[in-house]
Amino acid sequence: KEVHRIDWSPVMAEKGGFRHFMLKEIFEQPRAIVDSFRGRIFPERGEVSLGPHCLPREVLSRIERIVMIACGTSYHAALIGKFMVETLARVPVEVDLASEFRFRDPVIDERTLLLAISQSGETADTLVALKEGKARGARTLAICNVVGSSLVRASDGVIYTQAGPEIGVASTKAFTTQIVVLFLLAIELGLLRGHLGPRDAERLFHDLIRLPGLAEEVLDSSPRIEEVARRFMNATDFLYLGRGINYPVALEGALKLKEISYVHAEGYPAGEMKHGPIALIDEFLPVVVLLSRDKTYEKMLGNIEEVRARKGPVIVVSSVAEARELEGKVTELLLVPENNPFLTTILLTIPLQLLAYHVAVLKGTDVDQPRNLAKSVTVE
Incomplete structure (x- = not known):
């Protein structure tokens, strides 16, 4: 053998x-x-x-x-x-x-x-x-x-x-x-x-x-992300928005929050927001928006304005330096370094991992062994 x-x-x-x-x-x-x-x-x-x-x-x-x-x-x-x-x-x-x-x-x-x-x-x-x-x-x-x-x-x-x-x-x-x-x-x-x-x-x-x-x-920003988590730890729902290659990042961010903090979260393609989810937007629904330098950038800025117009709190995670212009317009802005679009997905994911982690710790959940979950799902 x-x-x-x-x-x-x-x-x-x-x-x-x-x-x-x-x-x-x-x-x-x-x-x-x-x-x-x-x-x-x-x-x-x-x-x-x-x-x-x-x-x-x-x-x-x-x-x-x-x-x-x-x-x-x-x-x-x-x-x-x-x-x-x-x-x-x-x-x-x-x-x-x-x-x-x-x-x-x-x-x-x-x-x-x-x-x-x-x-x-x-x-x-x-x-x-x-x-x-x-x-x-x-x-x-x-x-x-x-x-x-x-x-x-x-x-x-x-x-x-x-x-x-x-x-x-x-x-x-x-x-x-x-x-x-x-x-x-x-x-x-x-x-x-x-x-x-x-x-x-x-x-x-x-x-x-x-x-x-x-x-x-990005990891050096963990204390800053903990502040964001403290601000939104009592929210009962989150919406994560991304377009193109960042849509899977939105799905992953939402999954992490659900898994360890037991807070309902949805990842959604930002272009689909107007086909239903926009009805959910109000001052109690934090919306996490993923923003990178690609052909969807201007469209994502439009999505941010749609959320702001309905008084929704906006947490922007962006690899675009010019996104600094959003400071004061959005509720929270987390900037990460830029790489090529494929690898920037990793840099955008890390803040979402830390956000989920800090929310879970603040809520007192069992971070390493969440209820009802197993590390390897060996049953069909």
């Missing part, structure tokens, strides 16, 4: 002076990012190495379509991955909740890559969906954090996220490293298909190398 070495130290499973595992894991994200790209990128050559357990390049180069399957936070990472792969590699991508995928009749063949994403590799719905896709002839690839897990054993190949053990039930650093690995996969596919050249890859690698330092800057 093959022996798998797991490079985890017992120290990783200790709080290390932090009040909760979740907070420790939020602050471990810069290191986890580095661990997830170390030894995998070669800027001087413009090349990626996804490791010995990934599918061979000749297999990846023949893929015509990708179906990503995942649950919960991993599903949100997959939605971000869709933007990356379609933009950088021009491969069509479909993203499915694993729990839904298995109950429909998907169009799958040998030119389809079924990409399953799971922190634990034991998520029952994802495992069943992967086996269903494999039975239909798809090539299968897992993005996973746990060596030798059930998902890894069932897949044709795997890319490990190198997040290290994640003890808190609400996923933080695993999400971040999934985005990093999806970014690397998108670059590799872009190179294989000729859509990216070595110079393009080199530029993207340098953006990635900058990311851990930028994440450290």
Whole structure:
């Protein structure tokens, strides 16, 4: 039987002076990012190495379509991955909740890559969906954090996220490293298909190398985010708005708040607000708006005005320096550093993780082990 070495130290499973595992894991994200790209990128050559357990390049180069399957936070990472792969590699991508995928009749063949994403590799719905896709002839690839897990054993190949053990039930650093690995996969596919050249890859690698330092800057704002949490800790509902690649970030921010603070929150595509949710806006509904430098920027400013006109409190999380002009117009403004649009999603997510954490602590909930939840959902 093959022996798998797991490079985890017992120290990783200790709080290390932090009040909760979740907070420790939020602050471990810069290191986890580095661990997830170390030894995998070669800027001087413009090349990626996804490791010995990934599918061979000749297999990846023949893929015509990708179906990503995942649950919960991993599903949100997959939605971000869709933007990356379609933009950088021009491969069509479909993203499915694993729990839904298995109950429909998907169009799958040998030119389809079924990409399953799971922190634990034991998520029952994802495992069943992967086996269903494999039975239909798809090539299968897992993005996973746990060596030798059930998902890894069932897949044709795997890319490990190198997040290290994640003890808190609400996923933080695993999400971040999934985005990093999806970014690397998108670059590799872009190179294989000729859509990216070595110079393009080199530029993207340098953006990635900058990311851990930028994440450290965001983490330094934790006391400021705690002030925002204190201001809104008694709100009974939150609305998170994003467009484009930031819509999955809105979903993730809302999920984190629900999971650990037990406050109802919804992530919504900002353009859909006028098709129903705008009826909810009043002075008691905090609206978290994600703002980055892309073609949706002006539209998002319009959404902010729609909320303000209805007296809704607006919390803006933005990577755009010019957003400072909103100071005094919105209720709270949290600025983060800017990177390329794909990696900026991580920098926008960290404040949402901290907001959820601080609200939960202020409300006195069990942050690391929220009620009714398990770290690995091993039942269907």
